Amino acid sequence: MTELLLGAYVFLLAIIVGFEVIGRVPSMLHTPLMSGTNAIHGVVLVSAIIVAGQAHDTSTRIIAFFAVVLGSLNVFGGFVVTDRMVNMFHSRPGERR
Amino acid sequence: MNAAIGIAYLIASLTFIAGLRFLSSPVTAKLGNRVAAAGMILALVATFFYKDLTNFPLIFVAIVIGAVLGSGSARMVKMTAMPQMVAIFNGMGGGAAALVSTLEFVHLTSNGATLDHSQGLTIALGAAIGSISFAGSIIAFAKLQELMPSNAYQFSWTKFANAGVALILVGFVAAITIGSSSHLVIAGLLAVAVILGLVLVTPIGGADMPVVISLMNSLTGLAVALTGFVLGNELLIVAGALVGASGTLLTQLMAKAMNRPITNVLWGSFGATSVAGMELPPGATVREISVDDAAVLMAYSQRVVIVPGYGLAVAQAQHQLRELSDLLNDSGVEVKYAIHPVAGRMPGHMNVLLAEADVPYSEVYEMSAINGEFPSTDVVLVVGANDITNPAAREDPGSPIYGMPILNVDYAQHIIVLKRSMRPGFAGIDNPLYYNPKTAMLFGDAKDSVQKLVAATKNAAKPRDSKRKEDGRLAATKA
Incomplete structure (x- = not known):
């Protein structure tokens, strides 16, 4: 129970941090932001590796294999897409010309 | 989970928070994504030191497959x-x-x-x-x-x-x-x-x-x-x-x-209801405009507002559009871009496109900042946008999009609409803007049309440009 409670603390505080950090994002960065958060939840790959590491029979290994592939797609695809988007914001506001 | 892994995870958590913070400014956005990615790599490496972890080859192959497919398709x-x-x-x-x-x-x-x-x-x-x-x-x-x-x-x-x-x-x-x-x-x-x-x-x-x-x-x-x-x-x-x-x-x-x-x-059922649209006045017609007329109209006005939409993204016309706005700027026209929050297919979609074409942020305005300026705007150039300019959202309680905030482009003196055809927009409803007597349509692919407008504007802007130079010379001699 204590572990669950600790998790709940972390969860709620992270939600507050999430609202605070994101509340200041200008609308022109909404797409990169959505893409960036999409890449960050790719951290599910960590949990996929952990459960894959404890798989003991063929059927769970197959499911674990797919879990890792999907998580890996999320991480690598997510960060590359975001990188391409934010690369377009290379100049400082109003600096061109 | 041993202490070292725990500390690596703690650092990764902080990089995610910092990454999101940096993503909130155009100047640091690139850094933000890199910081979060670095934290992700740290977390992934640390995970391999978990006690009793087996099936390493399987995990490794699966990660490589995902990485190659994911980053490959994202790049292409x-x-x-x-x-x-x-x-x-x-x-x-x-x-x-x-x-x-x-x-x-x-x-x-x-x-x-x-x-x-x-x-x-x-x-x-x-x-x-x-x-x-x-x-x-x-x-x-x-x-x-x-x-x-x-x-x-x-x-x-x-x-x-x-x-x-x-x-x-x-x-x-x-x-x-x-x-x-x-x-x-x-x-x-x-x-x-x-x-x-x-x-x-x-x-x-x-x-x-x-x-x-x-x-x-x-x-x-x-x-x-x-x-x-x-x-x-x-x-x-x-x-x-x-x-x-x-x-x-x-x-x-x-x-x-x-x-x-x-x-x-x-x-709800956006656009799924029977598509009635606003009652069009009998005999309402659509007026077409030639490229040259459109170019002259813009080159000789004081204020031009460009309204980009999904059509711009499809045609990939952002570079040509910037060339056009630069030309107009150079001949003394004040050009602004008006961005509707849901223009395109994602929030900020238009901003990303315009940033790609190096449009200065100072020329880009959000809906709330620019909506009051349309009555004093000479020409609005609508490039591949439809529903976000539809006055039915403001005036027709029967319309499926009634109540959606729109860019009030119909308050401007002239409206030029670049559009592929009379096909309705994504919401599938008719747009009375096109039947407005102040509106002129320029049909065709957005990239093609903007390119032609650039060429025509070069010709149209010349006399005025040289006149400005003469004025400058005159002022110089006077001084």
Whole structure:
């Protein structure tokens, strides 16, 4: 129970941090932001590796294999897409010309 | 989990928070993504030092497959296809979270053990929410990629069918919460959750997809946080909660921009009602304009506002558009870009395109900042935008988009609309703007039309340009 409670603390505080950090994002960065958060939840790959590491029979290994592939797609695809988007914001506001 | 892994996870959590903070400014956005990516690599490497981890070859091969496919497709895809790429990668994350929950269920119940209620509930919810996000994101991808019809439809019975599927899902979640350890129950839960994701998103029209993708993004975040609870992993809880919170906020911002509560997006019927549109005055006609006339009209005006829409993204005309606005700027015309919050297929879609073409941020205005300026604007150039300029949203209570905030382009002196054809926009409704006597249409591909406008403006702007030079010389001699 204590572990669950600790998790709940972390969860709620992270939600507050999430609202605070994101509340200041200008609308022109909404797409990169959505893409960036999409890449960050790719951290599910960590949990996929952990459960894959404890798989003991063929059927769970197959499911674990797919879990890792999907998580890996999320991480690598997510960060590359975001990188391409934010690369377009290379100049400082109003600096061109 | 030993202390070193724990510290690596703690650092990774901080990089995610810092990354999001940096992503909130155009100047540091690039750094923000790099910081978060570095934290992700740290977390992944640390995970390999988990005690009793087996199946290394399998894990390694799976990661490489995902990395090659993911980064390869992300690199090759065109900028216009970015929204659906976010949707599909988000769906992958949701699917991974659902499978992780399922495996943990199998693992924890392997020796005939039963789950306690909190374990059962978090596992069931993680599997259900991940599956909904997986299926919903794939539909969003298919709609934006035009692999399936993007129009909205709604039958009177869809709501009841959806509610029925949702009830069955609640039943499965309850069964696992009270301690069922049957593999059939978790398989049934996954299947029903996937069906719910499909039936929930399929009736929603393409115009609402930005909101849907954002919602699915926050759902995946929530599912990831739940797997963090199941595994007792704080890194997953922090990252999932961050994404869940930001996704919810973004979803609300977008829904607000469309003046449609999120429930309305999910269960409403945008454009699915019989398309009546505003009563057009009898004999209303569409006026066409030639490229030269349009160029002259703009070159000799004081203020021009450019309204970009999805058509600009499709035609990839942003560079030509910037050339046009530079030309006009150089001949003394004040040019501004007006961005509707839901222009394109994602929030900020237009900003990304304009940034790609190096349009200075100082020329780009949000809807609330520019809407008051249209009455004093000489020419509005609408490039591939439709529904976001439709005055029916303001004036016709019978219109399906009534109440959606729009750019009041019809208040300007002249409106030039670049459009491929008279086909209605994504919402599938007619736009009375095109029948306005002040409006002139320039049909054709946006890139092609803007290119022609650039050429014509060069000619049209010349006399004025040389006159300005003469004035300058005159002033110089006087001085």
